[in-house]
Amino acid sequence: MxxxxxxxxxxxxxxxxxxxxxxxxxxxxxxxxxxxxxxxxxxxxxxxxxxxxxxxxxxxxxxxxxxxxxxxxxxxxxxxxxxxxxxxxxxxxxxxxxxxxxxxxxxxxxxxxxxxxxxxxxxxxxxxxxxxxxxxxxxxxxxxxxxxxxxxxxxxxxxxxxxxxxxxxxxxxxxxxxxxxxxxxxxxxxxxxxxxxxxxxxxxxxxxxxxxxxxxxxxxxxxxxxxxxxxxxxxxxxxxxxxxxxxSGGASSDESDQSANPQAFFRDIKAENEVLHKMIVERDAQLVSLNNLLVDRNSETQTLNNSLAEQRMVCRALHVALAAAPPIRVHWLERLLWRTTLGRRLCRILFIRGQAQLLEDYRLVLGSGQFDLLHYIKYNQDALHEIPDPILHYLMVGYREGRDPSPLFSSRKYISEHGMVGDINPLVHHIRSTMK
The missing domain is CATH 3.40.50.150 (Vaccinia Virus protein VP39)
Structure with missing residues (x-):
């Protein structure tokens, strides 16, 4: 024992x-x-x-x-x-x-x-x-x-x-x-x-x-x-x-078949999580790419908006010029057709009689690309209330007052260097001399 x-x-x-x-x-x-x-x-x-x-x-x-x-x-x-x-x-x-x-x-x-x-x-x-x-x-x-x-x-x-x-x-x-x-x-x-x-x-x-x-x-x-x-x-x-x-006496356990029960089968949660993590990483990369694309598009949109704002300013100035300019004969329209559709539309309403030389100079300066409208408006706002169109103002009185058509061109300096006398516009003179 x-x-x-x-x-x-x-x-x-x-x-x-x-x-x-x-x-x-x-x-x-x-x-x-x-x-x-x-x-x-x-x-x-x-x-x-x-x-x-x-x-x-x-x-x-x-x-x-x-x-x-x-x-x-x-x-x-x-x-x-x-x-x-x-x-x-x-x-x-x-x-x-x-x-x-x-x-x-x-x-x-x-x-x-x-x-x-x-x-x-x-x-x-x-x-x-x-x-x-x-x-x-x-x-x-x-x-x-x-x-x-x-x-x-x-x-x-x-x-x-x-x-x-x-x-x-x-x-x-x-x-x-x-x-x-x-x-x-x-x-x-x-x-x-x-x-x-x-x-x-x-x-x-x-x-x-x-x-x-x-x-x-x-x-x-x-x-x-x-x-x-x-x-x-x-x-x-x-x-x-x-x-x-x-x-049910003498029977064995029932409900043994669980083939329709999703909880009766193994789920590799770790593997599923890895797949989900990979998907999240890929989606995050896509979001970063889309965000970068959106930033680029926003930048392009801003550039277009700035350009549109400048074009609107030019259009407003042209409209003012057209309203203030003296009329001339319709056959001058063919000489004033601009390269843009907007310019052509504006020309069709430009019924100007007289002042032919002034209008010719206007066309010349506008087409040369040497007149900076924004620059002129920015530095000469005090004078534009009488003649609102910047180019027209410069051609009529601005050059006499020593105003500059762009940061790259000095009216006084050009007149002095070329010994110009009389009623000759320095920018027009410069443009014509470079065309010869």
Whole structure:
């Protein structure tokens, strides 16, 4: 018989090699291990440190057949025990270490992983040693709080932590209800590519239950037929509310086909997000290109607006000139046709009689391109109220007052340099002299 008392009392009375456990573990283990307590069990503990836990389990399971401890610390080989307790040193996930353990005991009723607590090591240890667990046995993973810590490869939202892996085993237990045609291993393969062995489907089919407690997960093993939901049993004969249960007696689970359920199929959110991000980047680039094009168009529009404003100013000046100029005979129109459609339209309403030379000079100056209307208007606004047309004003009185037709032409300087006397317009003289 086992030593009297529960696991906690045995732990508290222990005086041998050092062992440390969280208090909640002892009460949980006492409940989980009770069905095995008087059996000839084999137990494997991964991570034994000072080795005291092996002595405590030997007291609790008095009829044990084998207790094996494994630790990566080579000094654990110095630990000495009585019969049927063995220690293997080495990395439990190395093939040589696993072979050494299997040589001592090929199958175990209880396996406890209290090793490195690193997420990757926990997952590999489960995949390596769950096959060594007997049907009806339990696999215990301790200290899963480390799966939420960065230094142990964890984090609450880290989808490849050990706790994330173990949570996926809950879905494996309910595989028959997925209804999407996927194998048990497929969701795990997507999240943990390359980690499952070739025979993983058979391994996963033997998971009977998954229990979670604070920092502990207990996975039980059973043969596949025992892991199915089974047939629907019906007891009693009166069905006053619903006849359904009586009619479905002996049936298996229904609604297994979920081919029409979009939520039953995997969506690669990460890949979808990458596609969406790429689309957003491309759209942003298009927006930048369109914005640059808009800036260019706005600049062109502004240039056209400025040009239009200048043309309107010229037109206003011409209209004023036409209204103020003395009339001449219509046959002069042919000599006044301008190069633009606007000019031709203005000429058709120019019914001027007399002042032929003035009109000829006007045409000459206007067509030369050497008269800057805006310049003349800007610097001679004080004089344009009497003769509003800039060219007409210059031809009639402006040159006499020393006014300049453009920034590039000085009336006074030209008259002085050419010794001009009498009523000769310097700009007209200059234009005619360059035409000879």
């Amino acid at each position: 086992s030593e009297e008392g529960n696991l906690l009392s045995i732990f508290e009375a222990h005086r041998g090699k050092l062992s440390d456990k969280w208090s909640s573990y002892l009460s949980l283990y006492d409940h989980a291990f009770r069905p095995y307590r008087d059996r000839k069990i084999s137990l494997l503990e991964i991570g034994i440190q000072n080795g005291g836990s092996l002595e405590i389990y030997a007291k609790y399971f008095a009829n044990f057949e084998h207790i094996v401890g494994c630790d990566i610390e080579q000094r654990c080989a110095l630990l000495r025990y009585g019969e049927r307790i063995d220690v293997v040193t080495g990395d439990c996930n190395e093939a040589s270490t696993k072979r050494a353990i299997a040589c001592i005991c090929a199958e175990f009723d209880i396996i406890i992983d209290d090793g490195s607590h690193v997420s990757g090591d926990i997952i590999r240890a489960f995949l390596n040693y769950f096959p060594l667990l007997k049907p009806g046995g339990i696999f215990v993973v301790e200290d899963l709080h480390c799966s939420y810590w960065q230094n142990w490869g964890g984090g609450l939202y880290r989808d490849v932590s050990s706790i994330s892996f173990l949570k996926m085993l809950v879905d494996v237990v309910n595989h028959e209800h997925w209804g999407n045609g996927e194998k048990r291993r497929e969701p795990i393969d997507r999240r943990f590519p390359g980690i499952l062995p070739n025979d993983a489907e058979a391994l996963l089919s033997e998971i009977h239950s998954v229990q979670f407690h604070n920092s502990i997960c207990i996975i039980s093993k059973a043969l596949p037929p025992q892991n199915a939901l089974g047939l629907r049993l019906v007891a009693g004969t009166e069905a006053l509310i619903d006849e359904g249960p009586r009619l």
